[in-house]
Amino acid sequence: MRCLLLILALLIPLGTASNAQSRELLGVGRLFSNDYLGDGRDRYQSGSYARSYVRGPSDWDGTPQEFGTIREYRLRSGIIASDGIATAPGDRPYVGMLSFGVHSHFGHDLFRGSVGLDVTAIGPQTGVSRFQKRAHDTLGLAQVRYTNRQLEDDFFIGMTGEVAENVPIAPGITARPFAELLVGPEDIARFGADVVLGSNITSDVLIRDVVTGHLYRGTENPDLSGFSLVFGADMAAVADSVYFPEDSGVIPTDRRGRVRAGMHWQSESDTSLFYGLTYLSPEFEGQPEGQITGSLKLNFNF
Template identity: 35%
Template sequence: MFQKFAAMFLALVLPLQGAAETPDQQPRRHKIGYGLMFSNDLLGDGKDRWRTGAVTSSRIYGQVWQGQAPVGFGELLELRFQGQILAPADLVVANPADRPWAGVLTVELNSHMQRRGTEISLGGGLAVLGPQTQLDEMQGWFHDLAGAPQPSDAVLNGQIGNTFRPVISAAVGHSFSLSNHAALRPFVEARAGDETYLRAGVDVTYGQLAQGGLLIRETVTGQRYHTLQGEATGLTLTAGADIAYVAKSAFLPETSGYSLEHNRHRARLGLRWQGQGVSAFYGLSYLGKEFSSQSEGQLTGALQVQLRF
């Protein structure tokens, strides 16, 4: 399954690369940015449960970066790849009241635009769920390496089955300057496919590192990670909160008796440092309850480190 998914992934990447420029032509789309973020509850409350871990990477394709996204649809493209594991609180003893184990691999192609200061993202992709992702084997291998409990057969036998889900998404945000260093950015976003929801929220930044770059929102924690960076250096503090109405979730199928919490809340803090050739981000997110029998919310950490040569 990994080989098939990698082949599909490369098929999407390679046509986007193109040549940089020829004397008689406009510059062609090529790779101009990259971002990678890890999120894991071991970096938060350390309890290894529910939204337990994800890796998200984005490759940005366009022409010369001008400090903001272009106006036209399709001029700046983001190829996003994510692997995510969702798990019950107890990996050994199966609990029918807890959420089922789930592994999902997602690939998405998004177009980023900016019109009159409003940032717009539109895109779609494919989510692959179930044992075919082999993420259950990967978690078992990592837990064995770390000496942590491995998912038992009883837990994995109840995991979300093999399925493919087309995904579409849209997001709109607008930044308002509060001072030379502070900005407020309300946003709305919608998604359908693996999960179907409408979300509204706000992000606040204090510092200059958000200026002149392109930030992508990680779907699990809500933290935003850099794929294109501005020239400023130093520290930036970020904070945010949002609420979503969730209509459906492939990870909590109501046909199997799971009762969704339709109102889903998140809150987050983060700190980013950027030097001349290296930058780092750590964020902490509170994720509210996602299903009725979930006992409480959870704290999840997010980490990004970038090197520039």
């Protein structure tokens, strides 16, 4: 309990830092990712869901703001699964996780940055493994295996920071190189870039998905109807990961790569969707191959 109180005390300053302006909900971002939408193998980074509530000044005009003005309240769940066809002793442990975090998005001119804190819970206490079993039974999918090897209940606090720059290349083409640092359940330094073609969604609050790296929209400018294609890649150095405890006998790789492509579409009536694919390189020694996961977002405004 003392640990939880400490975590909340660390989150509250960012979440409640006040200014004289009235605040309102500026947008809701969401992204569902699952390898059934990709290679269909139901393994490793099996599924995740992120939902972000972005709040800021009621008179916000979409321009970058100083730190603490635009705040994102992020909820995330995830399933990291063993390979259903592998022998359990040589495979990664099962992980069910839930997290809550508060992040600030800020910038100036073409520069963009974000910093935030997240509380992550793992283990049977999250109920994620039970939910996955029920979902598979209801949908008639393959039996969920090796949940008896899932990591035990625990809590972690983590910090995420990213810096990026929107670089106009040509009309309708914007490059966005970035660097990201994660410290917490996994300690990772990552460098990469995304390229946006079509409608310039870089004027929205863009949130980087933890697993795939896709940029999902926390706000949606109603004037940006049409298509946007986004291509991205990054490479990460991994210093530590609680998802591979020493007693599991599984050793994480010290390098990870991701390559992704996605399409955003928004109608004049503010209906929007996103679909993307991501290749994830192997995350542990002995993983025979990488995986392809799909990501989806549907947003209907009635």
